[in-house]
Amino acid sequence: MTQPATRPRLIATDLDGTLLCQGGTVSERTAAALLAAEEAGLRVVFVTGRPPRWMRLLSEHIGGHGVAICSNGGAVYDVRRELLLESFPLSGPDALAVVDRLRERLPGIAFAFEYPAGYAREPQYEARMWGDDEAHEVAPAEQLLAAGPEGHPGPALGSYKILAKHPGLDPDAFLAEARAAVGPLAEITRSSPIALLEISARGVTKASTLARWCAELGIDRSEVVAFGDMPNDLEMLAWAGTSYAVANAHPEVLAAVAQHTLSNQDDGVARVIEELITRATV
Structure with a gap:
């Protein structure tokens, strides 16, 4: 795994086909990696095509901030409070x-x-x-x-x-x-x-809303590590300082992203997070 040039401060990950196992579940290893990332001071944000109404089942894994970027950047949602914080609708x-x-x-x-x-x-x-x-x-x-x-x-x-x-x-x-x-x-x-x-x-993508959220937190794109698997992740993967495609990703994503990890079924995101935490604490 190529180490990010800048120490990461935020992990941005897609859900279905990337972080979640088949059937939409979070494996024990992935849950442990997400918790360890938060404890190490890394923010984890889910950046998903799912609408806010589909996020309730993931509330225990959302991290200390409780925020998810949903609907491909169309909504910023506080999962725990079930509160829409921002939206960018079509006219x-x-x-x-x-x-x-x-x-x-x-x-x-x-x-x-x-x-x-x-x-x-x-x-x-x-x-x-x-x-x-x-x-x-x-x-x-x-x-x-x-x-x-x-x-x-x-x-x-x-x-x-x-x-x-x-x-x-x-x-x-x-x-x-x-x-x-x-x-x-x-x-x-x-x-x-x-x-x-x-x-x-127009102009609303996972990348645009993630960039806006990171700017509010004072996080530079070079400090972001992103994960994805499908065409709706491409803009985010191009924007982030360091990006990974999971092994089961769409061919267009595998071709566009230099770094790959194991599939979602094999806890590919968790594996990278574990290595990031290990290197950050050495």
Whole structure:
């Protein structure tokens, strides 16, 4: 393992496919490594595509600050207090324009929306993810984004992430087509093995929100060690002073990141954290 040029002060790690084992669990070794990092004075922040509502099960591992960067940078969330600290939502006009452009180019596409009070989806968007059985509104995207009676906003206005599924496209081809359709209007990425896209406001990525949070703490990018596995991690991995791709990462991530560690199933993140702590105390 190449030692960071600057002594790390913060560890920024993706969750699913990176830190967490299959099924979304935290192994004993990883839990111990996270605790040891905190005790050694290293901050650990989870930087994830998960929405805030999916973070409750990880509260005991979140570290002393209790903060996670969720929805690919769209939300900063205090997990213990279940409190949204900041959000960077798509504007209503931009969200509608994204939906219109993607519908025109990719017939058969279906949408869902993550917003502070929960989520909403179109009828054809199959709800199969953890937590999707919670009560939510089901309606066409245009209705969910429209102003209701007396000007009250639809439930999806103020979304910090749009989700889009397609029944027949290859996931990487879906991403390329969507980016071509939307252009600079929004950020489009993916973190799922299926044809599922994650769409954030223009300029909002894991990297942008992590950089903002680090600046507030007085932490330079050279003092950050980051871990990831999917295209939605690429900006963060490029921004951090030191970055690692887990062995099971998407080929694009493995190609872009010089340093690799073991897979999520083999506690790859924990292994690097253990070595960082050992070197910091020698």
